[in-house]
Amino acid sequence: MAVAPAPVRRRRGIPRWLVIAFVVLAASGLLAILAAIGWIATWGFQMLSARPPALGTTIVVPDESKAAKALATETPGTEEYAATEYLAAQPTAYWLTPEEDPIGDVFGRMTHLAEEARDQDATIAVVVYGLPGRDCGNFSAGGLDEPDYVTWTEEIAAGLRAAGDLPKIVVLEPDSLALAPECGNVAERVEQLRGAIDRLAGPNTWIYVDGGHSSWLPAEEMAGLISQLDRAGSIRGFATNVSNYNHASEEFVYARQLSGLLDGARAVVDTSRSGAGSNGEWCNPRGRLIGEPGGTLADDVVDTNLWIKPPGESDGECNGGPAAGVWWPRAAIELTREVD
Incomplete structure (x- = not known):
C-alpha cells in the first residue's frame, strides 16, 4: 500500500x-x-588606535638618557650625583637625532625603547628631531639632507610598527613650524613635515606637531601654520612649551585657543622645566625649576602633560652652558633644588 x-x-x-x-x-x-x-x-x-595619552599616562624612563649615562661619571654623595640620579629616574621623552641615532642605528634604538616600555608597562615617547636645516642654524643646528631625512624617518616608522600594540607618542620636530616664518621657509617646512607625518602615522601612534608656546607666536598665526599640514587624519594635535619654561596654566590657556582654531585638535604640554615659570629668557635661564610630573594634568583639550625636554640638558652655548643637548650638571642641580 x-x-x-x-x-x-x-x-x-x-x-x-x-x-x-x-x-x-x-x-x-x-x-x-x-x-x-x-x-x-x-x-x-x-x-x-589604543587609548590616547591621558591623565595617568606614564612614559618610558629610558636607560639611554643623557642623565642615565652621566650618572656613571658622577661621584656618589655629591650634589651632582643626587640631581643626576633623580632626573635619570623620571619618565622623560627620548630625543631621536641623527647625531645620536643615525641611519642604520635608529631602528635598533626604537626596538630597545619598545623593550623598555613593555618591561615598565609604559608608553613610548620620542621626539623626532632631524629636519633638514634644523633650528635655522641656531644652537641646535644640524639635521639631515632631504633624501637622508626620508630614509631616517622611514627607519623610525619601521620601529614604531615593530612595537606593535604598544602605545607610542611622537613629538614631531619641535620649533619647526613656529620658527619657519623667521627662517623664511614655511612652504618647505610644511612639505617636509607632511612627508614625515605620512611615514610615521600608524596604529597606536599619537603624533603631535610643533605648537610653539604661549609667549611666542599669536594663536591665530600658529594655528594657520599647523592647518597647512592638512593631516588631521594622521595627527593627534600639537605640542606646546617644548624646551621652554612657561607655567602649565599659561600653556593650557594657549592650547585651548589653538584648539578652538583647529577644529578641536588635542595637545600635550611640556612641563619638564615649568616649575618657576619663565623669566623671558629661553636659553639656559637661571632660577628655573622642574615642573609637574608627566601624566598629572589634563583637561578637555590637553591630553596630558609630559616631560619632553630632558631637564639637565643644555639649551645651547649661552649663560655659561655647553653645546645644545649636552648634559650640564649645574643645570640639573638648579632645576632640582626644591626636590624633597
Whole structure:
C-alpha cells in the first residue's frame, strides 16, 4: 500500500510592508557601514588606535638618557650625583637625532625603547628631531639632507610598527613650524613635515606637531601654520612649551585657543622645566625649576602633560652652558633644588 506523502504546509507570503521595511533597514545599515568606512578613512589610523595619552599616562624612563649615562661619571654623595640620579629616574621623552641615532642605528634604538616600555608597562615617547636645516642654524643646528631625512624617518616608522600594540607618542620636530616664518621657509617646512607625518602615522601612534608656546607666536598665526599640514587624519594635535619654561596654566590657556582654531585638535604640554615659570629668557635661564610630573594634568583639550625636554640638558652655548643637548650638571642641580 502506497504511503501518502506528508502534507506540505503552504507558507504565507511576506507582507509587502515588511519587505519594504527590510530593504530600507538594509540600505540604512549599508549606508552606516559606508559612513563608518568614510569616517575611518578621514581619521586614518587614530580610529584603530589604543587609548590616547591621558591623565595617568606614564612614559618610558629610558636607560639611554643623557642623565642615565652621566650618572656613571658622577661621584656618589655629591650634589651632582643626587640631581643626576633623580632626573635619570623620571619618565622623560627620548630625543631621536641623527647625531645620536643615525641611519642604520635608529631602528635598533626604537626596538630597545619598545623593550623598555613593555618591561615598565609604559608608553613610548620620542621626539623626532632631524629636519633638514634644523633650528635655522641656531644652537641646535644640524639635521639631515632631504633624501637622508626620508630614509631616517622611514627607519623610525619601521620601529614604531615593530612595537606593535604598544602605545607610542611622537613629538614631531619641535620649533619647526613656529620658527619657519623667521627662517623664511614655511612652504618647505610644511612639505617636509607632511612627508614625515605620512611615514610615521600608524596604529597606536599619537603624533603631535610643533605648537610653539604661549609667549611666542599669536594663536591665530600658529594655528594657520599647523592647518597647512592638512593631516588631521594622521595627527593627534600639537605640542606646546617644548624646551621652554612657561607655567602649565599659561600653556593650557594657549592650547585651548589653538584648539578652538583647529577644529578641536588635542595637545600635550611640556612641563619638564615649568616649575618657576619663565623669566623671558629661553636659553639656559637661571632660577628655573622642574615642573609637574608627566601624566598629572589634563583637561578637555590637553591630553596630558609630559616631560619632553630632558631637564639637565643644555639649551645651547649661552649663560655659561655647553653645546645644545649636552648634559650640564649645574643645570640639573638648579632645576632640582626644591626636590624633597
